[in-house]
């Protein structure tokens with residue numbers, strides 16, 4: 001019959017499915033007792049997360065190991081490891097999960113762009129931030145996850161569709177930015193009725209079946225509000241940083257705060273608030289008019305304990321002289337292009353600081 005030490009040695013190499021560490025490292029084998037005459041072994045195992053399908057698999061694995069080595073019956077109990085042990089290994093484990101997510105060795109910086117309500121310029125910010133980061137030499141991808149309106153392809157003037165190579169989808173590249181949008185697969189922009197599980201599935205497919213290659217940044221344009229898909233992002237990419245877009249109107253900021261509260265709840269870092277349509281500047285006099293009110297961004301930043309990292313006026317991009325038409329991209333020398341450049345540089349500096 002097995003001794004306590006032998007059981008310990010048999011279970012030491014078994015992996016904790018959440019922490020991606022062996023039970024030896026996590027101290028996961030909490031207690032062992034043996035009933036010699038009945039060849040009964042009972043073990044208490046501590047893991048990162050209990051009552052999950054992974055726990056069921058682990059249970060089968062452990063029972064089979066012990067039975068193969070001489071136990072007639074096995075009693076197994078699971079408990080959650082102490083918080084400090086979980087914390088110690090969790091961030092490593094999350095990084096590993098995310099690496100698996102895109103199937104590449106280098107993990108990009110994930111930035112999700114959200115807003116409390118529609119029409120505040122969230123997609124415009126996503127596109128222009130991506131452009132500025134690209135101009136700064138970064139490799140950038142965008143996932144257009146705003147299922148209420150896939151606007152990114154139109155905004156960037158994309159007319160072609162992604163190519164499918166075997167099992168993988170090649171994102172469309174425009175001005176050096178790789179773009180993936182469900183809009184590519186929807187005929188004539190016809191409305192699709194989305195149900196919760198479909199959203200998460202779409203997002204998962206965009207991570208796993210799209211050949212992103214090595215990216216420095218992957219920006220996600222999320223649907224406004226705090227819906228299912230935002231939750232999915234929080235679950236799938238715990239390290240994603242959040243950028244909140246709002247107009248300066250105090251009530252708009254109030255709504256945006258709810259989106260931000262979600263980030264706080266899930267412990268996502270908020271990079272800052274971007275106040276869009278902050279003012280209108282007269283070309284003739286240079287006078288600023290705060291057509292959508294003022295102070296909303298500041299108030300929002302206070303509630304979320306972050307900063308306003310950009311205030312973008314109301315202004316259209318220059319008329320495009322060439323044939324390529326990208327209606328929402330501000331040129332590099334455009335006043336807003338320069339503002340986006342500043343925001344992008346600031347974000348890059350912050351990311352580098354954290355590395």
Ligand SMILES: Nc1ncnc2c1ncn2[C@@H]1O[C@H](COP(=O)(O)OP(=O)(O)OP(=O)(O)O)[C@@H](O)[C@H]1O
Pocket residue numbers: 115117118119120121122123124125146149151223224276277312313314315316328
């Ligand atoms: N600073 C700005 N100056 C002028 N027009 C702007 C500005 N920002 C955004 N817009 C315009 O406002 C409209 C809404 O912007 P956008 O689609 O980016 O918002 P959104 O928050 O992503 O909306 P939705 O959630 O509905 O997709 C667009 O037509 C866009 O071109």
